[in-house]
Amino acid sequence: MKLAKKDLRDEELLQLLDRAKLNDSKAIGIICSHLYSKIYRFIYYRVNAVEDAEDLTSEVCFRVIKSIQSQKGSFYAWIFRIASNLINDHYRRRSVRSNVEPAGDLIEEMIDEGNKQSELLEQKELRQSLKKLTEEQQEVIVLKFIEGYETDEIADMLGKSSGAVRAIQFRALTALRNNFITKEVYTKG
């Protein structure tokens, strides 16, 4: 199973956070460049365009650094909460729910990676179905299967119990599966 890169080690992150809270610019630079990819992937699967994902990610970084001195508790839970709120604001501003076709650049990326046409279509449909899930279901699926976190880590990030995350995961996968079956029926019908 191919998973996204894991985090900085906990102790490294804590040290950087302590330094960043003391206004250490170098530590802030390292945290930002490390967080950027992580937040970007989280947002990417919930918005439609690469440009939107980059703009929102930059905004999250900006807000994280701006209020880092008041940060308490789980750092990742905090940043993913900021990211989630920003995504909601983004859709509220645009008044568009994310059931639009994925941007063309994603398709090009997938072609570049040498995927077969059938896989490509499956991935496209999967991504569209993902956007029909509830907000918290999308969060769990992206954190678990794109970022590669374990259930306990996700529970910590989202401020929920592990059992609650497992329940969300189960419902999300069932909903995705049902979406797929419905699509197949429509396509074949």
Next chain:
Amino acid sequence: MEQDIELLLDNCISEMRNGKSIDKCLAKYSQYAGQLRPLLQLVQQLETLPKPEPSLEAISAALIEIGRERAIQQGGTAAFSKISNAALNLKKRSSIFNKIRNPKLAWVFSIVFLFLVVLFSAATISANSVPGDILYPLKLATEKVKFLLTFNSEKKAELRLTFSDKRLQEMIAVFQQSGKLDTTLLKEMLDEAKLALEENKTPIDTASIFAAKLSHVNAYQKDVLEKIRPQVNPSSRQIVDEAINMCDMRGRWMREMMNENDEVYPEGSDSMHSPQQMPRSKQKSNRKQWGPGCDWDR
């Protein structure tokens, strides 16, 4: 029951991450297999989704913006410059990495790299090849390229001596393999040694060192030829004799040259003048020739 299946699903996902197949995961929970299998297949599909990476330009732009904002807040430029430096470093990386990330350029880089690796490997392997081997032409080509890329005359002369020695080794290898004497290699061996002297344009003060090396190579070649002479085919023995004779003459000529400390020249040269008194062009031309009987007359 619902809680149970959620836990079982999660356990199966963890086991799949550790390399287990869906069937192996479900073997333990056969009563739920029908419900879990489609979900686990979906998990496999989800994990094949692309893991997008942001562009390095976007990261550096964000870092610059954050640095600028902090500089304004702190009323100074130190914070800005530190964060901006991080951004600039990223930009520098991005310009190189983006080029390599470009699939077409990455393809070209890979082909060139592969070609160089194959060429280098083949050239290394070909070092021990002998005439008739598939890699022997590559060995000769490598030698030619090496020679063309050498600009120092002293090193060129040294290379000629090396080539001469290689021809000798090849001749021995062929002789051991087939029992036949390769007269072409024998001739090339002597020719390379001759050319070594012609290439040699070392200063007068170091000329005797080169002459000593050449003399040593010549003596070694003569020794080898004398050893293999009794074993060669009688029809080729005459050529070996001629070569031994030539080595003999050359050896004598080299000794004379060394003994007279560059002041004695082969027959026909202007021996009345010391090298220092002679025009440079004449010095070179005198050093370019072996003495009489030192070359093939056929």
